[in-house]
Amino acid sequence: MKQMRQETIRRIISLVLLVVLTIIFTLTTDTFLSWDNITSMLREAAFIGIIAIGITLCIITGGNNLSGGLALGMVCMVFAHLYHYTSMSLLGIVLVCLAAGLISGVFNGFVVSVLQINDFIATLSTGMIFQGITYILAVRNQYGSITSEMIKNPTIQSLGGKFSNGIYYVTIAWLIMTLIAQILLKKTKIGTYIYAMGSKRTSAEYSGISFIKIKMTVFIIAGFCSFVGAMFMLGRMGTCDVETGAALSLQAVSASVIGGAVFSGGRGDMIGTLIGVLFMQVLRNGVLKFNMTTAQQAIISGIIIVLMLVFDAYYNEFMQKRATRAAAIAREKEGR
């Protein structure tokens, strides 16, 4: 019998988790499957999802990215700062924001690939830098204290809107970006190289694939995701403060892991991350409706992530040992 691949099993587990959770909440509450609740869940999920796209790509290269949410917050604050203190045109401000998002990616990519710093530590630190910049740029009142800035620009506000059927623009943006990222991963050279780099770096490099180029690519895409997420976030909130986006990174990393991305690299895809994001959101929402506390919700997602990590850590080793034994027993029967 051919062994099932880690990816296949993980996909099945995450789908089952999502379906089971959805069924439980549907049966136990009246409002869970209402159209209003679904569209609003998909809106919240979209913000985690957009950040998770970039993070998943980083994880597939064998890395991580803990700074995605903080970069989003920084881009939001760049917008608020220019909006409040300058008379730049909207287009100008948006372009500066785009540049800020991309530069955050280049910076991460540089630290991770050129300086060869471990992704986890590197992005933990760069995230702090992004947060520091957010505080520096924060809009202050006449006494010098940080205030949250109202963004009254109608174009930006319209980004928080929805179609007549109730689905929010941000949800559509998330799904389109997920699709594009999936095509990138599965149908292009870059995608193959991203998997190759994460799966076995030296072999990939011997095939002429550049570590620096691949790392730069995924972190710049992650920076772009932070920019897009930031624009929709401003539209959704209508304000910006120093805490915006800070919680997103960890939720997005959790979603990637639940969806099948593995920290050792080479595994995971956008469909998995989509499922992971939906799972995180259903859990969050259902828990609210269940009157469970945030603590209970955190414990549930924490336990599930640990179980997934345990599975990742031991599955391949276990299957390999089993195969060695089976081969040995077969040899004995062969009578050599």
Add this chain to the structure above:
Amino acid sequence: MSEKREVLFEMKNIEKIFSHVHALDHVNFDVRKGEVHALLGENGAGKSTLIKILTGVYKKDGGQIFMDGKEIEINSREDAANAGIAVIFQELSLIPTLSVYQNILLGKEISKFGFISDRAEKKQIQDLIDNYGFPVKATDIVETLSVAQKQMVEILKALATDAKLIIMDEPTASLSSRESELLFKIINQLREKEVSIIYISHRLEEVFNLSDRITILRDGKNAGVIEKEDIVPSEVVKMMIGKEVSESTASRELKTSNAENVLEVKNLTHLGYFNDVSFEVKKGEVLVLTGLVGSGRTEVVRSIYGADPYDSGEILFEGKPIKPTVRRSVANGFGLIPEDRRTQGFSPLLSVTKNVALTNYDKLAKSGFVKKADEDEIGKKAVSLTDLRPANPNVRVGDLSGGNQQKAVLGKWLTRDLKVILIDEPTVGIDIGAKDEIYNIIEGLAQQGVAVLMVSSDIAEVLHVAHRILVMREGRIIKEFNDGVATQEDILLASSGFVENQEVA
């Protein structure tokens, strides 16, 4: 293969010098078109240096290389690949989570504007596979394949680049006999398609069966080239070893041969690693397990120590059955000098004293606290027992030379009351002077009555140190030399599968 084909590849007067040592001394080597050419020699004879030169890992210090009659320079892996040279690595270089076709075409994708034409790629690779009839599919994911299949993918990868010369380095080391047969069939197919192969293996039997020619290296020099029809196994082995007169071990016969058994192993089996292993080690005896790498020697020792599990069989210590765990073994007076001292033998950032103290804290720290004076004393004791240099117990072990690092590892156990010491390849990467000192320490331990079970691949070392020798092959003990008389040839032939009077089929 009686007609002589034309020469494809030639190396002339190749020289390589590592810090004043001639690793290769005017070596000549050539491969004909469609020939399987085996490269034989003992460890350190220069085989891997030669291969590294022709694949661009090392730069040669002298000599010329010709491909198809034209002189070429090989300074990098790319140069080698461009010249049509491909290596099937012992450590497979495939990407586990990608498919067969993605692996073969990695870096050379068929694409338009960056988008891969999956269909064209799959078809091209499936055609290649069908052409050779390998039992793999283009869409299989590499990590789901067996070792043998992965090797086939490596070979396909070489063929996809139109390699004219494929180097196989110990290709059967991790294959079952049935898988090996399949590989041999593939090699014969390649030969028919005019692909040349350089074949390196310690398994002489398969070398003799497969090769059209054999080049033998010894001490970095040519020791001979033999055509298939002239192969005589015992002659080949003599050329590898280079001594006409057999060296015997009669001088090391155990005087206390009626001493009691300290360690007894009965029918020990760990499926997939070793099978039905039985032997005993007497008080004051040095028993050496030898054989090829991967024959299960290290695994036996680790199971006896309790570092790995086993499935069935019995281990007796001083006549009583024991179920070893590492803690119990240490408490019973066992010590282990592991194969890879850098990762398993010592902590490089700690001093000699601290390293030695690690195995002695049961006595040093009965209350949980350690007296620095006690610790220092045991560090000094270790230094003097092993004649460690510099004679300073406060040096970090990581800063010592290889030989002195090994002495520090020995010191960890010499400072205890040892009954049994398990030693795995003690002198790998250690210079000759320090080797002798380590042999003296081992001999001294035996004289004090410690039972020594040692694993070694270095045949000269085995003969020098052992009272008794067990040869392992594919997880089983296949030969015992217990009369104190064995020669390098005997051991080499037994390890490679020629037991007693068995000749090439």
